[in-house]
Amino acid sequence: MIDMKFLQVPAMFNTVMLDVVWIIVGLIAFYAGIKNLLDKENPSRIGTAIFWCSFGVVTALGSWLPPKVSGALVIVMCMPAIFKKVKVGRVNAPTKEYTKAQYSKIGMKIFVPALTVAVMSLFFALFSNVSSMVGITIGVAISMVLLMVYSRDNKPKVFLDDSERFLSLMGPLCMLPQLLGCLGGVFTAAGVGDVVAGLVGNVVPEGNVNLGIVVYAIGMMLFTMIMGNAYAAITVMTVGIGGPFVLAYGANPVVIGMLALTCGFCGTLCTPMAANFNIVPVAILDMKDRWGVIKNQVLVAIIMITIQICFMIAFK
Structure with a gap:
């Protein structure tokens, strides 16, 4: 088989670059905190500043902070x-x-920067061992250059202020993906998977793979x-159900694992815990119905979970 990943970088490169990416994200969050602290139009500027500054410090310096310090900052951030007390200030x-006027000048070329992010992410995923986060960041940097070429108004401060504006629109929901990702590891370490296995063992007859699926x-x-996160859920569910009741009886782990993850994504369509998918768009688009996105996805999720189960049974 031909190795498509012709662009190979040392593991240390990915480690260093990931640290750089998170430092950049942390600095943007810290900037949001300071900007809101100085914003007299923000009705809760101190609480907003505490949240964003704490979030920025944990994000930027999490690799070097002692775990107890990071934990304390997360508690401070949640208060x-x-x-x-986290509000949107001057927009x-x-x-x-x-x-x-800008659209008349730029036209449909405005979509090129957005497409660049996706293309760069796909390129690095297919043809290199560069981390996906690093690949996306490189795509964003190239997109920024393109936008500056499109208009001289697009100075670095414009990107910084717009980053802060979108962070403020999302508010505390920004921290959900990281916290929910950690929760999966905590559940696994706490033995939740074993508890689930014990409960399911009373329902699923031994050797009944189809029911197990x-x-x-x-x-x-x-x-x-x-x-709110299929990647966090799959660890616990595979330990508790997938391993002992499906894979242990000869089911193909590649097929089962891949389709099980897409089953999780059906849950993503139906929960406010997947804030970046279902709640953030409501905030950004200023939708009147805060459940509007989820309501339009529930039927799709039910259809998809049914199809995924049929696939798993047919190709196990």
Whole structure:
């Protein structure tokens, strides 16, 4: 087989570059905190600043901070969010007139920078061992250059302010993906998978692979709805159900694992815990129905989970 990954980098490169990426993300969050602290129009500028600055420090320096310090900062970060003290301050969004004028000037080329991010991400995933986060960041950097070529108004501060604006629109929901990702590891270490295995053992007869697949698939969907993250759910569900009730009886681990993950994604469509998919668009688009995105996805999710279960049974 021909190795398509012709662009190989040392493991240390990925490690260093990932640290750089997270430092950049952390600095943007820290900037959001300072900007809101100085914003007299923000009705809760101190709480907002505490949240974003804590988030920025943990994100940028998490690789070097002692675990207890990071944990303490996460608790500090959650306090303003719990008491609803994270607010949106002054928004420097472009006017409709300016947006229309820029579109008349740039036209459909405006989609090239967005496409560049996707292309670069796909390129590095297929043809290199460069981390996906690093690949996306490189794509974003190239897109920024393209946007600056399109218009002289696109100075570095514009990108920084717009990053802050979108962070503020999303608010505390930004921290959910990281926290939910950690939750999967905590559940696995705590032995939740073993508890699930004990419960399922009372329902699924030993050796009934088809029933095991149905329970595994539905479990992936439901647990993803609870955790908001299929990647976190699959570890617990595979340990508790997939391994002992499906894979142990000869089912193809490649097929089962791949389709089980897509079953989890069906749960992603149905939960507010998947904030970056289902809640953030509501905030950005200022939708009146906060459940509007989920309501339009539930039927699709039910159809897809049914198809995935049939695939798993047919190709196991």
